[in-house]
Amino acid sequence: MNDKSRFExxxxxxxxxxxxxxxxxxxxxxTADERFVNLETGEQRSEAFLRINPLGAIPALIDREAQPAxxxxxxxxxxxxxxxxxxxxxxxxxxxxxxxxxRSLASMLVADTHPLITPRVIKYLTDTAxxxxxxxxxxxxxxxxxxxxxxxxxxxxxxxxGTFCHGDRITIADICLxxxxxxxxxxxxxVPDTPMVDRIFAACETHEAFMKAAPSRQFGAPA
Numbered sequence: 001m002n003d004k005s006r007f008e009x010x011x012x013x014x015x016x017x018x019x020x021x022x023x024x025x026x027x028x029x030x031t032a033d034e035r036f037v038n039l040e041t042g043e044q045r046s047e048a049f050l051r052i053n054p055l056g057a058i059p060a061l062i063d064r065e066a067q068p069a070x071x072x073x074x075x076x077x078x079x080x081x082x083x084x085x086x087x088x089x090x091x092x093x094x095x096x097x098x099x100x101x102x103r104s105l106a107s108m109l110v111a112d113t114h115p116l117i118t119p120r121v122i123k124y125l126t127d128t129a130x131x132x133x134x135x136x137x138x139x140x141x142x143x144x145x146x147x148x149x150x151x152x153x154x155x156x157x158x159x160x161x162g163t164f165c166h167g168d169r170i171t172i173a174d175i176c177l178x179x180x181x182x183x184x185x186x187x188x189x190x191v192p193d194t195p196m197v198d199r200i201f202a203a204c205e206t207h208e209a210f211m212k213a214a215p216s217r218q219f220g221a222p223a
Contacts, residue, residue, distance in 0.1 A: 007032035008062040010052060010071075012039045013218035014186065016114055016179040017075040018059045022218075023175045024079045026209035028086050032061070036220055039119065056120075075179075076110050079172050091172045102166050105154065105173035109180050113147030117187075141189045148180065148191045155196040164200055170207065178204045182215065 007025075009032035011018040025032055037043050037058050044056045053060045053073045060071040061078045072078050083091050092099045115121070117140045125131040125139060155161045165173035181201040184190065191197075204210045215221060 006030075006063065006065050008035060008064060009033070010035045010037050010049070010058050010060040010062075011218075012037050012058055013220040014183075014215040015039070015058060016183050017057075017110075019182060019213050019215060020075045020110075020175050020179045021059050021061065021078050021082075022213035023178065023209050024082050024091060024172075026212050027089050027091065027170065028082060029089075030082065030086060034219065038220070057118075076106060076172070076176075079175065083172075089170075091170070091175070093166060093171065098160065098166060101158075101160060102171045102173045105151065105165055106176040108151055108154075109147055109176045113143060114180060116143040137187070137189070140187050141191075144180065144184065144187075144189055145191045148194050148197055151177065152194040152197050155200070161196065163203060170204070170209075174200060174204055177201060178210055 007030065009018075009021060009025075011022075011034045013036075021032075037049060039058075043049060044053075044058060050056055052062075052071050055073070057073070059075060059078060060073045061081070062071050063069060063081075072081055079091065092102055122136060122140075125136060131139065155165065160166050162168045164170055165177060177197065178201055181197070211217075
């Protein structure tokens with residue numbers, strides 16, 4: 001079985017989490033058969049998809065060579081899985097301290113920032129807490145700024161920062177950073193005072209792996 005048919009990725013064109021997985025696959029020269037899950041129509045809450053991920057969230061990755069095995073959910077877990085089974089091109093440093101730093105940076109965005117702006121959170125704020133459009137935008141802007149400005153402070157003060165978040169090679173931290181930055185225009189939000197974040201994201205954007213993963217280039221994206 002070749003790489004193209006080995007993986008099945010449940011995906012949606014614009015989500016940050018799916019973007020992370022696409023970038024990692026591209027960097028490692030792997031491919032996946034994508035299964036479109038329409039978040040706009042609520043397909044993620046269908047009985048069929050809830051059997052894949054009871055949380056009703058994407059992405060989910062199935063390794064067909066490892067059946068029977070449960071789907072792998074959570075984007076960071078998928079990135080770590082891809083690193084374990086296909087260590088070239090590496091997305092984590094070789095040293096324990098370096099690996100811990102990259103994981104810490106990634107978690108700042110994936111665990112502490114992104115969950116606060118996901119569609120299910122926004123749905124609760126609008127439907128149950130009765131946030132209007134201005135309050136919803138302010139919520140998103142606050143938490144995106146909090147996360148990215150803290151990330152900026154670490155980049156600016158830690159000697160390990162280089163061309164990318166950790167040295168001069170792309171790591172999981174850069175993938176997670178790009179996944180947050182790439183959705184800011186969708187929300188029409190700008191986060192000020194993050195020059196190093198902006199510089200690193202600009203470097204990522206010129207890399208083919210990131211360009212191919214751009215939401216606008218995926219199936220289902222508006223023309």
